[in-house]
Structures are given as C-alpha cells and as structure tokens.
Amino acid sequence: MTGPYVLQPDPFAPGLSTSVTGIDQNGEPVETRVVTEKPLTLYLNRQEVVTMMTIGDHPDLLAVGYLKNQNMLADDDVITDIDYDDDLDVVIVRTERETNFEEKLKKKVRTSGCAQGTVFGDVMEGFETVSLSADARLKTSWLYSLTKTINTTPSLYLEAGAIHGCVLCQEDRPLVYMEDVGRHNAVDKIAGWMVLNDITASDKIFYTTGRLTSEMVIKTVMMGIPILVSRSGFTAWGVDLARQAGLTLIGRARGKRFVALAGQDRIEFDMDPLHADEEPDKIRRKGSVFAE
Amino acid sequence: MTGPYVLQPDPFAPGLSTSVTGIDQNGEPVETRVVTEKPLTLYLNRQEVVTMMTIGDHPDLLAVGYLKNQNMLADDDVITDIDYDDDLDVVIVRTERETNFEEKLKKKVRTSGCAQGTVFGDVMEGFETVSLSADARLKTSWLYSLTKTINTTPSLYLEAGAIHGCVLCQEDRPLVYMEDVGRHNAVDKIAGWMVLNDITASDKIFYTTGRLTSEMVIKTVMMGIPILVSRSGFTAWGVDLARQAGLTLIGRARGKRFVALAGQDRIEFDMDPLHADEEPDKIRRKGSVFAE
Numbered sequence: 001m002t003g004p005y006v007l008q009p010d011p012f013a014p015g016l017s018t019s020v021t022g023i024d025q026n027g028e029p030v031e032t033r034v035v036t037e038k039p040l041t042l043y044l045n046r047q048e049v050v051t052m053m054t055i056g057d058h059p060d061l062l063a064v065g066y067l068k069n070q071n072m073l074a075d076d077d078v079i080t081d082i083d084y085d086d087d088l089d090v091v092i093v094r095t096e097r098e099t100n101f102e103e104k105l106k107k108k109v110r111t112s113g114c115a116q117g118t119v120f121g122d123v124m125e126g127f128e129t130v131s132l133s134a135d136a137r138l139k140t141s142w143l144y145s146l147t148k149t150i151n152t153t154p155s156l157y158l159e160a161g162a163i164h165g166c167v168l169c170q171e172d173r174p175l176v177y178m179e180d181v182g183r184h185n186a187v188d189k190i191a192g193w194m195v196l197n198d199i200t201a202s203d204k205i206f207y208t209t210g211r212l213t214s215e216m217v218i219k220t221v222m223m224g225i226p227i228l229v230s231r232s233g234f235t236a237w238g239v240d241l242a243r244q245a246g247l248t249l250i251g252r253a254r255g256k257r258f259v260a261l262a263g264q265d266r267i268e269f270d271m272d273p274l275h276a277d278e279e280p281d282k283i284r285r286k287g288s289v290f291a292e
Numbered sequence: 293m294t295g296p297y298v299l300q301p302d303p304f305a306p307g308l309s310t311s312v313t314g315i316d317q318n319g320e321p322v323e324t325r326v327v328t329e330k331p332l333t334l335y336l337n338r339q340e341v342v343t344m345m346t347i348g349d350h351p352d353l354l355a356v357g358y359l360k361n362q363n364m365l366a367d368d369d370v371i372t373d374i375d376y377d378d379d380l381d382v383v384i385v386r387t388e389r390e391t392n393f394e395e396k397l398k399k400k401v402r403t404s405g406c407a408q409g410t411v412f413g414d415v416m417e418g419f420e421t422v423s424l425s426a427d428a429r430l431k432t433s434w435l436y437s438l439t440k441t442i443n444t445t446p447s448l449y450l451e452a453g454a455i456h457g458c459v460l461c462q463e464d465r466p467l468v469y470m471e472d473v474g475r476h477n478a479v480d481k482i483a484g485w486m487v488l489n490d491i492t493a494s495d496k497i498f499y500t501t502g503r504l505t506s507e508m509v510i511k512t513v514m515m516g517i518p519i520l521v522s523r524s525g526f527t528a529w530g531v532d533l534a535r536q537a538g539l540t541l542i543g544r545a546r547g548k549r550f551v552a553l554a555g556q557d558r559i560e561f562d563m564d565p566l567h568a569d570e571e572p573d574k575i576r577r578k579g580s581v582f583a584e
Contacts, residue, residue: 018528022553025432025565032551036528037506053506140317161544162503162525181505181527211454213473214329214345233454235473236310236328252453259324261314273317 008177009155017160033160037181043092059084063091065192132226133202141271142172169205183210212238221245255279300469301447309452325452329473335384351376355383357484424518425494433563434464461497475502493517504530513537547571
C-alpha cells in the first residue's frame with residue numbers, strides 16, 4: 001500500500017515506539033509495542049513559544065504547521081531557516097519578518113481537543129473571512145476507497161495503538177499520512193508540509209481518526225480545506241462552526257456507514273453502500289492487537 | 293444499572309447534548325445526538341487561571357479537581373466558597389489561604405493528552421514522593437464486572453459518542469462515573485468530588501476510556517490511587533512513570549483481554565477469562581451508533 005503516498009508512517013523507524021514486557025489476562029508474559037513521546041520546544045526567532053510532546057518524527061513540519069495554525073506565521077512570511085537540535089529537543093523557525101507574540105502567548109484556553117491546550121486569542125479572527133471552495137466534491141466511492149487504504153496502511157496505530165492519525169487526500173488518493181500521540185500535532189505536521197511545499201488546499205480532503213471538535217473544524221477551515229472526514233464523532237459546536245464556514249463535515253465514517261452534518265451539497269452518492277466493505281475485524285477491535 | 297453509583301451520567305439532562313439533522317451514507321436524512329461543550333472560566337480567588345471547554349454538568353467539581361490536580365490547592369487548603377455563575381460561565385473557588393500563581397501560570401507545556409495543554413512547572417515535584425498503597429488489590433473478577441457494568445451504564449458516550457469517561461471504583465463497585473469532551477476534565481471532576489467529600493484514594497481503582505499517557509499516569513498517582521485501568525493503549529513514558537511510582541497499570545482492557553505493564557503484583561487472577569464475556573458488538577462498533 002505504499003503506492004499513493006507522498007509521505008506515510010514508518011512504524012519501525014527507531015525511536016517512535018518501544019517494546020515492553022508485561023502480563024496478559026491469563027497472567028502470561030506478553031511483549032508489546034508502545035509509542036514513545038518526547039518533548040520538543042519550539043522557538044519562533046528568539047521567542048520560546050511552546051513545548052510539545054511528540055513522537056518526534058517530523059520536528060520541522062510540526063514546528064511550521066503549529067505556527068501556521070496558531071496564526072503566528074502569515075501567508076506572506078518567508079521562512080529563512082528551520083534549525084532542529086535533537087540533543088536539546090529544540091526546533092527554531094526563523095523568518096525574514098521580525099515577530100513578537102509575547103502578548104498573544106499570554107491568553108490561553110484549555111480546550112477539549114487532544115494536545116491542544118492553547119488557542120491564541122485571535123485564531124478565530126480569520127475564521128469568519130475564510131471562503132471554502134464551492135466546487136470541491138466528495139464522491140462516496142472515493143470515501144470508501146480512502147478509508148480502506150488508510151486503515152490497511154502500516155502505521156504506529158496498527159502496531160502500537162494509542163496514537164492519532166490524519167491524512168491529507170485528493171479524490172481517492174491519500175497523499176500525506178501523519179501520526180502523533182496528540183491529534184493536533186498530526187494535523188499541524190500536515191499543515192507544515194503544505195506550507196513548505198506550497199500545496200493547494202481547496203481540492204483536498206482531510207481525514208482524521210480524532211473527534212470533530214471545534215478546534216478540529218477551525219483548523220481545517222483555516223487551512224482552506226473544504227472537506228473533513230473522521231471515523232469518530234462530533235460535538236455540537238464543531239457542527240455549528242462547520243455549517244457557518246460551509247465545511248463538509250462527515251463523521252462516524254466506518255466501513256459502509258457515515259453521517260454528514262454539514263456541507264452535504266459537496267457529496268456525490270456515486271456508489272451503493274452495499275458494495276462497500278464492512279470494516280475488517282482487526283480495525284474494529286483495535287484495542288486488543290498485540291504486536292508479535 | 294443505577295444501583296452501585298453515587299454519581300453517574302445523566303445523558304438526557306438538558307444542555308449536555310443536542311439533536312442535529314444530517315444525512316447518512318444513503319443520502320437519507322438522519323437525526324442524531326451530539327455532545328455540547330461550552331467555555332468555563334476558572335478563577336482561584338481573584339486570579340483567572342484557565343478557560344476550559346466542558347459539557348458543563350459539574351462546574352464545581354471540575355474547578356476544585358482542576359486546581360487540586362494542578363497543585364494549586366494544597367491538602368490543607370480550606371475552600372470557603374465555590375461560586376458558579378452560569379450566565380457568565382465563570383466559576384470562582386475561594387480559599388482561606390491567599391494564593392498567587394502568577395509565576396506558575398507562565399510555564400506551559402503542551403502535552404499529548406486530551407484537554408490538557410498545560411502542565412505547570414512543579415506538578416512533577418510531588419510525583420517522586422508519592423507512595424501508593426502496597427496492600428491494594430485488583431481481582432480479575434472485579435475488573436470484568438466493572439467493565440461490564442460501566443459499558444452498559446447509560447451515558448452520553450453511548451447516546452452521542454465523541455466523549456471521554458472516567459470511573460472511580462472500589463473493588464467491583466463503580467462509584468462515580470464522570471464524562472466530558474476532554475478526558476482530563478472527566479478526571480478532574482472525580483478529583484474534585486474526592487476532595488469535597490474527603491474520600492480515601494488508597495483503596496480505589498481508576499477506570500478511564502482514554503489513553504494511558506504520561507499525564508494520565510501522573511494524575512492518578514498524584515491523586516493517590518494505586519490502580520489505573522483503560523480500554524485504550526499506552527505510551528512508553530506513561531509505562532515508565534507507572535513503574536517508577538509503583539502504579540498498577542492495565543490497558544487495552546476490552547472484554548476478556550487486557551495487558552498489565554506495571555504493578556502486576558497487585559493483580560489476583562481469581563477468574564478464568566474463558567468465563568468472562570466478550571465485549572458486546574454495540575460497544576465495539578461504537579462509532580456507528582445512531583440515537584433514534
């Protein structure tokens with residue numbers, strides 16, 4: 001399943017997971033893999049911004065994506081350097097423009113999303129002015145094909161569990177699949193990749209394993225992506241915001257089933273759900289998968 | 293299933309979830325429930341501490357529990373008043389002792405856990421000095437009984453999904469079951485209940501739907517609870533911390549199966565897993581449950 005991806009997880013890359021020994025329900029020894037996380041401190045020019053817990057596979061993408069999604073990197077900002085020091089677990093993003101976010105950094109909101117405890121005061125500012133592509137489409141055949149491919153792609157999730165994943169897609173092709181212990185890190189890595197590769201957002205589909213909370217919706221809209229899909233569920237505010245922004249919002253997408261609560265007009269029902277596969281047992285009972 | 297609980301979810305209480313209309317995979321209209329979240333701003337005496345997104349069912353417990361778990365409320369602090377204003381969505385906790393956490397509030401760490409973006413500098417301080425009860429036990433018969441009862445308790449999770457739950461238990465009895473959009477809020481509500489009711493921690497079992505990350509382990513240890521169980525998985529650092537603190541750490545607990553990666557000595561295998569029930573389909577395929 002490596003064909004379609006530009007970037008995908010490398011579950012056996014050193015440092016991302018570790019093998020541990022314990023006992024199972026029979027009292028028998030069992031060896032299993034668990035994900036590893038480490039702190040990464042992000043600087044924008046000379047300013048310390050935040051310390052994030054991350055699996056640490058793409059510190060550059062995470063740094064740039066975080067800054068972009070927190071409105072600390074403008075569309076016309078020129079990144080001159082990304083400096084990652086893996087001894088100190090520090091990454092410094094340098095821009096041509098001088099930056100000063102001292103005041104912004106003071107206003108924090110602890111929110112309901114994973115790994116997202118900080119929403120800077122004016123992230124919502126741009127939200128009301130974003131206009132998402134009216135021409136973007138989601139064919140249900142693409143949706144079924146995407147979820148099937150994504151669910152069978154080798155990943156830390158399948159190997160060790162306890163991790164979130166996001167995938168940037170185009171039509172029925174998954175492009176970039178990112179994982180992290182914190183769902184917002186996975187989103188930010190994709191955002192970082194899009195910034196650094198100057199990727200168009202208006203024809204993309206965003207898939208996430210995480211819940212469709214307000215922050216998830218806000219991020220997707222601010223990234224300019226018109227379609228958001230999750231295997232998980234919704235919150236009322238997330239639905240409201242999606243409707244406000246004209247985002248196509250699809251949740252509880254498992255096997256044949258899904259529910260669309262916003263932006264239904266973009267959906268083309270070109271495939272009879274009876275012909276879609278049920279979700280394989282292995283995915284459904286994910287919590288009990290042991291790596292041998 | 294209302295017998296054993298002191299406090300349990302009231303999924304149909306007004307304001308916690310809302311009904312929305314959308315379309316399903318057949319393009320047919322579907323009505324479904326989604327959880328609602330709203331901001332709650334917490335003050336400790338005159339100081340604004342944080343704004344949290346919460347379903348809003350127990351602002352008092354959430355406020356006290358948050359402060360306790362962030363080390364902003366000492367064991368000997370006397371709470372004189374808890375003032376909740378539901379128009380302003382503000383809760384003020386007042387203590388006899390004057391408090392000043394201006395400096396502490398500056399040091400933030402974005403972590404991998406849900407709804408936990410802030411770890412104040414010295415939360416880890418107490419961690420190394422905590423001594424968990426060596427006499428505490430977990431019989432596997434209790435574990436199976438607990439998960440079965442919890443999974444069938446009416447809850448927002450079963451009605452609307454996209455929400456985390458935590459349950460404080462004693463032997464095979466679930467006592468307090470709290471839910472919230474953010475997993476850490478659910479934990480904090482239980483901590484708040486324990487503070488306000490002066491509850492012993494050393495003989496309790498903590499069950500969570502969320503992942504066993506470092507923050508989850510730290511919180512459980514700091515609350516003095518010696519056994520932590522989750523249906524979800526582990527992170528390496530969570531496992532390390534659990535072993536360091538002597539916490540019994542059980543994850544991937546679904547139906548018959550579980551994995552224990554720390555504190556195995558407290559577990560008594562008094563029941564043949566063959567006699568335990570498999571997880572009902574409804575729980576396994578949770579993501580596709582529609583409320584009629």
